[in-house]
Amino acid sequence: MKIATKMIHAGATPDPSTGAIMTPIYQTSTYVQEAPGKNKGFEYARSQNPTRKALEEAFAIIENGKFGLAFSSGVAATDAVIKLLEPGDEVICANDMYGGTYRLFTKVFEKFGIRFLYVDTTNAANVAAAVTNKTKLVWLETPTNPLMNITDIEAVAAITKPKNILLAVDNTFASPYLQNPLDLGADIVMHSVTKYLGGHSDVIQGALMMNSAELREKLYFIQKSCGAVPGPMDCFLVLRGIKTLHVRMKQHCENGKIIANWLRNHPKVAKVYWPGFEDSPGYAVAKKQMRDFGGMLSFTLKDDSMENATRVLSSTHLFSLAESLGGVESLINHPASMTHASIPREERLKNGLTDSLIRLSIGIEDAEDLIADLEKAIG
Numbered sequence: 538m539k540i541a542t543k544m545i546h547a548g549a550t551p552d553p554s555t556g557a558i559m560t561p562i563y564q565t566s567t568y569v570q571e572a573p574g575k576n577k578g579f580e581y582a583r584s585q586n587p588t589r590k591a592l593e594e595a596f597a598i599i600e601n602g603k604f605g606l607a608f609s610s611g612v613a614a615t616d617a618v619i620k621l622l623e624p625g626d627e628v629i630c631a632n633d634m635y636g637g638t639y640r641l642f643t644k645v646f647e648k649f650g651i652r653f654l655y656v657d658t659t660n661a662a663n664v665a666a667a668v669t670n671k672t673k674l675v676w677l678e679t680p681t682n683p684l685m686n687i688t689d690i691e692a693v694a695a696i697t698k699p700k701n702i703l704l705a706v707d708n709t710f711a712s713p714y715l716q717n718p719l720d721l722g723a724d725i726v727m728h729s730v731t732k733y734l735g736g737h738s739d740v741i742q743g744a745l746m747m748n749s750a751e752l753r754e755k756l757y758f759i760q761k762s763c764g765a766v767p768g769p770m771d772c773f774l775v776l777r778g779i780k781t782l783h784v785r786m787k788q789h790c791e792n793g794k795i796i797a798n799w800l801r802n803h804p805k806v807a808k809v810y811w812p813g814f815e816d817s818p819g820y821a822v823a824k825k826q827m828r829d830f831g832g833m834l835s836f837t838l839k840d841d842s843m844e845n846a847t848r849v850l851s852s853t854h855l856f857s858l859a860e861s862l863g864g865v866e867s868l869i870n871h872p873a874s875m876t877h878a879s880i881p882r883e884e885r886l887k888n889g890l891t892d893s894l895i896r897l898s899i900g901i902e903d904a905e906d907l908i909a910d911l912e913k914a915i916g
């Protein structure tokens with residue numbers, strides 16, 4: 538089935554009791570049983586909910602997987618994956634991951650004896666060099682936030698597969714429309730559903746997708762035992778969001794391309810980070826593993842000062858100054874003072890996160906209006 542059809546029909550079966558074409562919001566905590574142990578497959582809503590079940594089926598389909606699991610947030614989904622591990626196990630991960638993932642690993646899980654090794658995964662040889670007999674998981678994110686670094690998922694899978702090391706990919710930035718890590722050899726895909734899957738900046742949710750039934754059982758056990766499940770209303774909103782993912786993503790990509798090229802030719806802009814430029818370091822791999830280049834990009838200003846960045850960030854009207862991404866409306870963000878403020882300045886600068894670095898989540902408004910807004914702000 539082609540992508541557009543999949544997005545619209547994934548998980549959608551008419552409600553068995555009424556024929557309602559949209560899966561109802563089953564706002565219930567429990568289910569009445571006919572006799573002890575005799576039920577319709579639903580016992581208690583932390584373990585099973587029909588709205589969530591429809592969504593989890595949709596999750597599996599849109600990532601070309603066999604199984605999907607929904608969580609109350611993206612970090613709750615990541616948390617569940619790390620709970621597969623035991624003290625002494627090692628995880629290899631990217632050195633420029635989403636800040637919340639880094640915080641979860643270092644501040645929550647390190648004290649339970651799990652070791653995290655941070656490497657530059659854009660070169661798969663660095664991953665191979667970090668593998669020990671204690672490595673149980675490789676955690677990738679591609680493209681990354683905010684510098685849009687690209688990691689070759691197939692190349693890393695070629696390292697992890699023969700050694701039975703799990704490979705998990707945070708696919709939030711690409712969305713299933715642009716990239717399907719399970720097809721490239723990953724064992725687990727993670728999404729912050731909050732972003733492109735929800736797509737309307739109105740829900741916090743996470744997802745895991747996988748092919749292995751054994752892995753699904755282990756992760757389902759963690760989902761119901763730890764209890765970070767989304768409510769049925771949120772599941773309904775995401776089921777609705779997924780139906781337009783392909784049309785939204787098409788427009789995000791088209792606007793992204795127009796704005797990346799416009800920024801690149803702007804006299805006050807120093808550098809634009811977007812994987813779709815042919816001379817971008819990640820271009821060849823992005824072209825191979827992604828269907829298009831997405832609607833996320835970052836840029837720096839020639840006057841690389843906090844003041845100048847602050848001036849631009851406070852002058853846009855269509856681009857709203859906010860964290861998060863992936864909604865229909867455009868957002869502008871300042872990593873140095875917002876999403877990455879917890880990283881010491883020297884560390885930031887070493888990784889290219891300069892004071893004037895500005896990140897854009899390009900929405901699906903008219904590109905001409907977005908450019909006019911940026912033109913006025915950059916001046």
Ligand SMILES: *Cc1c(COP(=O)(O)O)cnc(C)c1O
Nearest residue numbers: 610611612635707709729731742
């Ligand atoms: C937002 C985000 C997360 C965390 O997801 P939440 O839904 O906010 O918990 C993880 N990874 C990436 C790349 C993100 O952008």
